[in-house]
Amino acid sequence: MSAPATTSRPDALPDTDGHFGSYGGAYVPETLTPVLEELKAAYDTYKDDPDFQADLRALLADYAGRPTPLTYCDRLTEQAGGARIYAKREDLCHTGAHKINNTLGQILLATRMGKERIIAETGAGQHGVATATVCAKFGVDCVIYMGAEDMERQRLNVERMELLGAEVRAATSGSQTLKEATNEAIRDWVSNPDDTFYIIGSVVGPHPYPMMVRNFHRVIGTETRRQLREETGRETPDAIAACVGGGSNAIGIFHPFLDDPEVQLHGTEAAGGGLDGDHAATLAEGSPGVLHGAMSYLLQDDTGQVSLAHSLSAGLDYPGVGPEHAHLRDEGRVTYHPVTDDEALDGVELLSRTEGIIPALETAHAVALLPELARNLAEERGEDAVLVFNCSGRGDKDMQTIAAHR
């Protein structure tokens, strides 16, 4: 018999050393240990501090534009022919994606800790833009590491970051994507531990980042809960779908529903050209390992060298995944589905044509799963079943890539 669900779950994991079951932890060079301890202490202080929380709430409301709407997708529902589909509109956040929830939280923390310099990694550029944005707003120096290949395919976001006053540094080793950008950001941090705050963009990295970033994004799920109640009279949907690269938008919308066993949770990973070829489907094809400071699932070869990921979507092009997702996978609480580049491109078109919403390529990986999920749900639970997906970002930044593949 399984243990009864408790309402304390959101605080139950990770443990004090940052473990989600056997995943997580802090596998870092010694120089970073005191830095992480300082961060953990500051976060513990401010997470329950009324002033901090009031400042964060105000910024989320008046600057980021929260709450974001929960949009009923009538034409998509009709076309899919199943459960009623709702979109949680993180694409309407300032800067065009959910990433700002986290960067606002971390910049508030950084400035309260007296840090004068911000660094961040970015893949698609959304987190880089969200970081450059809050640094401009708070008047703090900002350096963004970005893979040279990503700078090429996300040119628009590079321009945005530079316009916002950030310095964008190219990571030129290896695959020249998010993995290398993260290596370079960590090396910068090791070299500047005193004055520099590293705003990690997903629920990855050493403790306390996976926990802290998750908590800054939980607002997505808690709003969804309230809005569903107002809209439908019920607090929980039948299923939630979200895309997973590192997994921040997914954990943000999943987490407040983890203790509602009747809510199915579906994550979609980037299967690139297919699982038998180049892909970024870490949870489907990876195995446990350590990258960027945490134990989690990892795409690696049989000698423990990290493999190069591949996805058309720069934001999902990462061989690791957040440790809490690794734990939720093993527990069976969340089902993770691989979605190919081609399916994602179909997802872009589907949401654009039915709802007038051009999703980011990352988001489109979740959209691609919706028709099948909606039909299955209607079959299992009836036509009134409710399916929510996290519309995590808007697609403007991807127009070049989308146009090249249409």
Add this chain to the structure above:
Amino acid sequence: MSRLDETFEALGPDDKAMGLFLTDGFPNPDATVPLLHAIDRGGADFIELGMPFSDPLAEGRPIQRASAQALSHDVTLGDTLHTVEAFREDSDTPLLLMGYVNPVFKYGVDGFCRDAAKAGVDGLILPDLPPQESDALCDAAAAHGLDLVFLIAPNTSDDRIRVVDQRATGFVYAVSVTGLTGSDLAETPSVEEYLMHAEDLVDRNPLLVGFGIKTHDDAMELSRHTDGFIVGSALINHVAALWEPPEQSVPDRLDEVEAFARHLKSGAPAPAPPPRPAQG
């Protein structure tokens, strides 16, 4: 008593132990064993053999490049153990493997310690494995008679230095700077203060200093308050430069590496420095 303990034991009161680091498979797999013998002849008291990894987070450019070059030859942990076996045929100098935890986890912690000990490895240094995550590896290393070295940095708290000293065997590795391997050395007064303080707190193990040491003078300056010093990036840069001009013979190159090691150890005149390899 481990081979490493005996080495430190045998040092005279004013002697400093010298550890030299080379990446396995760099500049190519055939070069490693002769290079290890060259630095052995040049006076290395112990050797750190780098296990190449795809994402070496604590490394500056020289060791990053060496690691990438080795991986371009598909060097695996198994190959590295063969390198040690081959070196052991002709030398008893202590040898530690240094690298990142993921390949070790993938190999299997216990099996790795067993096979490493069998190959003639004396200890392990894993910079991204902090003490609080190291229980399984500590047990396996102890079971197979391997020393397990842990690191401290200038910003490590006193309590944590004591924890590291409790857990480490072989020696405690004091990173000289808050930075990457091959960094420029920090201002002398602050480094000296830190090392003096560490010397007071570390009492179970020898204390060695590394990161940023490029010459014999650097080594003597930094190891005033430690039992010895470690050089990696400067040696890697030296080897990289020697292997660049195609006309030089391998025995000549090895002689120069040996002379560089001797210079680091004793201050013997350094061989004419080869041109620095291209950066980037």
